Amino acid sequence: MKKLLFVPTMLTMAVLISACSTVPRTTSLLDQTRSDYVVIQNNPNVERYAPMEMQQATTAMNLANVASDKRESDADIDKLAYIAKDKIGVAKEVTKQKLAEADMTRTTKERDQMVLNQRTNEADQAKANAAQSQLATKAAQADAADSQARAAKLEAELADLSAKKTDRGIIITLSDVLFGTDQSRLNPNGMATAQKLADLLNQNPTRNVLIEGFTDNTGTAAYNQELSERRAGAVLHALQDMGVASNRVSTRGYGKEYPVASNATADSRQLNRRVEIVLSDDTGKIVQR
């Protein structure tokens, strides 16, 4: 009787136990590990950047899950879950590293492009500066050539006027023969000379003239003073008529003072009857007698 009851009870228990053993065992560490795993599964970057580490984490996760399915001891399940959790961690870390490296590659490219652009700009700027310099040099050269040409022209004109260089500067002498018998008017030759002087002054607008009149020693001092002034005035009026501004021309009469010859002969007296035109420097300054 006892024997008969024993066997079915045993059978029932066996069935119950085997039914229970289809439910896998889980531990809290395994649960945590599984949820960590889901996170990396759902992150496409992990598969993309750390495929090898992902594979290792998967293998470890599977081992832990198998142990759970086989209802192995908590200790054994935890050993495998612990390893799997670390491997999941490694997969995450490697993904982060690779993302940082990709970022650096991109940034390096950006930096190289910036440097290249800047260098290109600097090169273009240097070229532009060089071109500008060249233009400036050419302009300066043209100016210099121009100045030289004008100086040469002035030299030629002064030579044509028989100008002399003295310690007061350049002096052009208009002799007695350039005045008519009415002794204070310029004759045609005198006018021609005045025209040359007017041209010179028009081409050299920074220069001025002082016209000084002189006579010989015949006649009174007063007469000679007036005559010398009238002669200087004749030249002034001629220049004005030829377009020279009056503020550029001044006159003085010295009468019989400052003779250049003895006044003893007719020839020497003629020499003393003259008008001297003192040319200023190129700033307009005239050295007074």
Add this chain to the structure above:
Amino acid sequence: MKTNSNQYGLTLCFAAVLLVAGCSSMKTPATADVAVSHAAVDDASTAGGAEYAPLEMRTARDELAQANTAMANKDYKKADDLAKKAQADAKLAQSKADTAKAQASASALQSDIQVLQEQINHANQ
């Protein structure tokens, strides 16, 4: 009677020898695993694990020390389990250190590029 107890004793000894022999088949893999985890801890240390993953490093070192003790006590199964844990922790520590360094480099490069941009802006004023 004496023969029976002798036989019993002999069987017990034989079983004990088998038991010990069965356990000592773990000795070779345990030795190997302890050596591997020792190397892993060294590598993690060199990579700066102590600075960037101090918790994992400390854990790995403790587990390694315990594994060595277990080896000395001929508890090879325990030594092997601990060695495996130590190895996993050391690798995690190393990868955390590598991440920290990579992120620091990326950050430094970002700063450099900002400085460069400022220099360029200044030069082009």
